[in-house]
Amino acid sequence: MSEKQPFNPIEIPNIALSLALEVLDQPAGPFPPSAPDMGAGVYLLYYVGALKEYAGFRAANTPDSPRLPIYIGKADRKGKRKGITFAPAHGNELRTRLRNHARSIAKCKNLASSDFVCRYLSIEDAFIGLAEAVLVSVFDP
Numbered sequence: 531m532s533e534k535q536p537f538n539p540i541e542i543p544n545i546a547l548s549l550a551l552e553v554l555d556q557p558a559g560p561f562p563p564s565a566p567d568m569g570a571g572v573y574l575l576y577y578v579g580a581l582k583e584y585a586g587f588r589a590a591n592t593p594d595s596p597r598l599p600i601y602i603g604k605a606d607r608k609g610k611r612k613g614i615t616f617a618p619a620h621g622n623e624l625r626t627r628l629r630n631h632a633r634s635i636a637k638c639k640n641l642a643s644s645d646f647v648c649r650y651l652s653i654e655d656a657f658i659g660l661a662e663a664v665l666v667s668v669f670d671p
Contacts, residue, residue, distance in 0.1 A: 542660070549661035550668060553651045558596050561646040562632040568624040569652030570607040572661045574599040574669075575631065579645025593647050599671050600646075603627065604662040607655050624650050 538544065553572055561575065576596035577587040590598035605627035628650070632643045653661055 545657070546660050546664035549651075549653065549657055550664045553649065553661060553665065556649040556651050558594065558647045558649045561643055561648040562628040563625065563648065563650070566625065567622060568650065569621050570605050570623040570655065571651045571653040571658060572602070572604045572665065573624060573628060573648055573650035574665065575601040575603075576647050576649075577645060578647055579641065581640055581645070591647070596647055596649075599665075599669050601631075602662060602665045602669060602671055603631075604658050606658055624652065 539548075549572075553574065558576065574596075576591045576598065577584045577600045578591050578593050578596065579588065581588075584600070587598055587600050590596070605623035607621060607623055628648060635641050635643055635646070651661070
């Protein structure tokens with residue numbers, strides 16, 4: 531019989547699960563959100579419109595309680611590619627990224643921003659990629 535290892539809360543899989551659960555615990559709200567200074571982090575877009583091609587998403591999602599994201603993304607802090615930044619947690623990376631999505635959707639003839647809701651979470655820079663990766667692996671949008 532193998533000896534069971536004690537729970538290690540800072541193992542990567544446990545951190546990833548903690549991040550995913552925290553994101554999913556955030557309230558769903560309008561898309562794009564109007565909050566200023568949302569920081570950098572991850573976000574999930576949920577389709578709640580009536581387009582028949584997305585009926586599977588619509589069946590799983592209500593505006594107040596969406597369960598199946600159609601898109602999962604991240605918004606990294608500016609300058610991240612140059613190394614870890616120690617900038618303040620407030621910024622507009624998430625808001626900018628979500629507004630860019632809204633502009634793209636506005637160009638579609640059969641979609642509107644009101645067809646979507648979103649949830650998001652501002653996360654410390656070092657964990658943004660991990661949070662996005664675990665959410666994509668779980669939901670495979």
